Amino acid sequence: MTGLVKLQKALILVVVIVFLLAIGAYLLNRGIGIYFCHIAIWTLILTGPIRLLWLSKYFKDKNEQKFSILALMIILVIGLTAILKLF
Amino acid sequence: MNIFLILSGAIAAGLVGGFLGIGGGVVLVPFLTIVFQMPIHHAVALSLATIMANSLTSSTEYLQGGMVDIKMVIMLSIYASIGAVAGSIIGYYISPRVIQVAFAILLVYTTIAILTKSEKKSIRQRGLEEIGVIKIASIAILSGIISSLLGVGGGVLIIPALYLIFDYPLDLAKGTSAFTIGIIATAGSIVYLVHGTLSVECAGPIMLGTMAGGWLGSKLGIRTKSGYSKAAFSLLLIYLAVKMIWHGAV
Numbered sequence: 001m002t003g004l005v006k007l008q009k010a011l012i013l014v015v016v017i018v019f020l021l022a023i024g025a026y027l028l029n030r031g032i033g034i035y036f037c038h039i040a041i042w043t044l045i046l047t048g049p050i051r052l053l054w055l056s057k058y059f060k061d062k063n064e065q066k067f068s069i070l071a072l073m074i075i076l077v078i079g080l081t082a083i084l085k086l087f
Numbered sequence: 088m089n090i091f092l093i094l095s096g097a098i099a100a101g102l103v104g105g106f107l108g109i110g111g112g113v114v115l116v117p118f119l120t121i122v123f124q125m126p127i128h129h130a131v132a133l134s135l136a137t138i139m140a141n142s143l144t145s146s147t148e149y150l151q152g153g154m155v156d157i158k159m160v161i162m163l164s165i166y167a168s169i170g171a172v173a174g175s176i177i178g179y180y181i182s183p184r185v186i187q188v189a190f191a192i193l194l195v196y197t198t199i200a201i202l203t204k205s206e207k208k209s210i211r212q213r214g215l216e217e218i219g220v221i222k223i224a225s226i227a228i229l230s231g232i233i234s235s236l237l238g239v240g241g242g243v244l245i246i247p248a249l250y251l252i253f254d255y256p257l258d259l260a261k262g263t264s265a266f267t268i269g270i271i272a273t274a275g276s277i278v279y280l281v282h283g284t285l286s287v288e289c290a291g292p293i294m295l296g297t298m299a300g301g302w303l304g305s306k307l308g309i310r311t312k313s314g315y316s317k318a319a320f321s322l323l324l325i326y327l328a329v330k331m332i333w334h335g336a337v
Contacts, residue, residue: 001153001157004150005147008143008150009147011143012143012144012147012298015140015294015298016298019291019294019295020291022290022291023292023295026288026291033288034287034288038287040291040294041136041276041280041285044136044143044276044294047139047143047269048139048273049273051270052270055157070162070165071161073165074164074165074168074270077165077169077274078168078274078277079274081168081274082274082277082281084172085172085175085274085275085278
């Protein structure tokens with residue numbers, strides 16, 4: 001799981017940088033800042049599917065097809081849930 | 088809004104969330120609604136998004152400590168997501184008051200079970216095959232339904248289930264929950280963000296504070312003796328039970 005730890009640390013770094021940029025932009029210009037805030041939250045949201053994609057590949061490499069497919073299915077369920085709740 | 092006050096509240100929420108392997112909404116929602124008079128649905132939306140931030144940092148620490156069962160994360164995530172959809176449908180037919188009181192009774196029972204469980208019983212971790220998919224699916228779907236109906240984080244149910252029913256050691260249960268809740272919160276956060284309920288203006292300091300708190304809390308959680316974690320988690324459950332009974336009765 002060291003690969004996943006490295007990935008998560010990289011994701012943390014990206015999320016922190018994006019949120020710091022968003023705060024900076026918001027303090028300089030509210031309009032642009034809100035745009036950056038949206039980008040920051042979408043970046044955070046994407047960390048879940050990115051981790052699941054990594055897990056899917058990890059299980060595929062370990063020849064555990066069942067868990068590899070299930071990890072991808074979670075992304076699908078998340079997407080479907082969001083669409084169902086939106087409409 | 089005072090940025091430093093928001094930051095300190097978010098750090099506190101992250102600390103509790105990371106330490107107990109839950110989202111931290113139990114601290115953040117009252118903080119935002121009482122201190123900043125934020126409407127409850129905005130506070131809940133922000134709280135849900137912070138679960139992802141908290142989960143990212145705290146689960147990294149738990150992963151490093153070997154305290155996450157990743158296969159269980161996958162099983163719980165898929166069924167809890169299905170449960171969340173079912174919960175939003177069930178919500179149309181059952182009164183929330185009935186669910187709140189029933190859930191409060193379940194929380195009291197869970198607290199007693201956690202406090203009285205012998206540590207020796209949870210030393211051996213059972214494999215997924217031994218536990219069985221039906222048992223895991225039932226617990227995860229129930230957790231998703233209750234989370235969706237009552238707005239409580241899945242961790243409050245996942246941790247006791249892993250610890251009491253599946254005989255996971257408490258630290259492993261906390262780590263597994265910390266990872267799972269971040270995945271489960273994704274769909275809800277997308278919905279809140281697209282609907283505009285998620286207040287993006289305060290998101291920056293809250294997310295950064297929660298991430299810092301989550302990191303500290305999980306470090307503390309890994310080092311703390313199981314007995315203290317049990318006591319802290321039981322206190323949280325009692326607080327939630329009283330809150331549920333209060334809301335259900337009033």
